[in-house]
Amino acid sequence: MTDITCKLLVIGAGPGGYVCAIRAGQLGLDTVIVESTKLGGSCLNVGCIPSKAMIHVAEEFEKAAEAAAGKTPFGLTVSQPALDLKQAVAWKDGIVQRLNNGVAGLLRKAKVKIVHGKARFRDGRTVLVETETGPKTVHAETIVIATGSAPVELPFLPFGGNVISSTGALALTELPKRLVVVGGGYIGLELGTAFARMGSKVTVVEAQEKILPLYDAELTGPVAKRLTALGVEVLTGARALGPTAKGDGLRVETADGKERSLPADRILVTVGRKPVTDDLGLDNLVLDMDGRFIRIGERCETAMRGIYAIGDVTGEPMLAHRAMAQGEMVAEIVAGLPRAWDKRSIPAICFTDPEIVSVGLSPEEAKRAGHELKIGQFPFAANGRAMTRHGETGFVRVVAQAGSDLVLGIQAVGQGVSELSAAFGLAIEMGATLADIAGTIHAHPTLGEAFPEAAMKALGHALHI
């Protein structure tokens, strides 16, 4: 048994953990990071990055297929395209591999010691790591739990055979002819849309009354319309019951209470994610929990001094950029810098078609918080760049406090709007008013011009509508 002693031990090298370790290393803290699988966590290996790679493949394939069918309005034709999904997955895996190596390089540059193995708490200062070369004991002054999350399994539809999680969906080398997606949240819809664009017949089963229940109907409307255009059947208010007797599909109870069998080559279950805390030895600690998630305070501190938790293991919003921001903050706190969680917003994006971005408060949330509102909305139908990209669907919406004109929230739906999230986030973080946004010169012709136009609309003088 080998012993390692360090100032900071980070458990889990996902976006939360590896960012925390890099920042700690930069600050001169003697840091060890333990990872049981691959550097980069869910995000890099089976989440954000591979899903966006496959969404890109689907988009390119659909464009080619539309051109082959003579459906482009600008006269582009090509011969029938074919997609080698095996090669697409290999390309995606290559990107993941490059990023894995990149994370390893960054950790090394920051002089962080990487230990490959599964960590388990022995007490609040000691962790046992099972490595390929035997157990190692790590003693640390401070420990950060960044063990992330894993897909939730339905007991009556366990993963295996033709029932797959998002991880399985991203590794498919053969296109399922019929794909049923259980769960109409962002992960299910991003992947479901991608498979539909590649040619699968997709059905989405969602228990709630609408898809993407966390977003308002104005934002989700264009996504629902596009799903219909893609031939995706969306069953809302429907409950998955289990596999059909022959195992060739899914039994569901539809909104009218009737039972229906949906034929499926693959059933993709995306009904949420659960924290990874099993076998972590949490029973040897005294932590407060929020259900199955680890409860944290403003500075990501847990109920035990010297133990922090960051990222998905602490609950919603389970997003990579939140985990990274928490990781950076905790490293600085451990190094003695004066830091607090002072973020004004955490942007959320659905990489559906069209994409949805939401930063800050929605109109409903702002009203619930007691604000009188000024709202301005500008359609991409009136934006020159959107027209030249053949993407006139959607809008930008700015939600401001009446009186002060302080911008409380910004949302958008449309093709390519994910890239506008940076400007939206900066505006909220800097405490912009409607006049600040309206008064900023935005380059022409860009989708971003819809942003000042929406602010001008809220001020009562939009120029292009």
Ligand SMILES: Cc1cc2nc3c(=O)[nH]c(=O)nc-3n(C[C@H](O)[C@H](O)[C@H](O)COP(=O)(O)OP(=O)(O)OC[C@H]3O[C@@H](n4cnc5c(N)ncnc54)[C@H](O)[C@@H]3O)c2cc1C
């Ligand atoms: C299909 C999909 C698409 C997504 N798309 C996006 C997106 O577009 N944008 C976005 O912001 N988020 C997205 N997410 C969510 C994002 O992946 C997570 O929010 C993010 O990865 C959380 O980071 P984390 O560091 O908390 O945990 P994780 O990334 O889950 O990393 C935790 C790490 O800890 C390791 N670990 C666990 N237990 C132990 C142990 N006992 N010992 C050692 N190591 C351990 C794990 O192996 C893992 O590598 C997506 C997720 C999925 C599944």
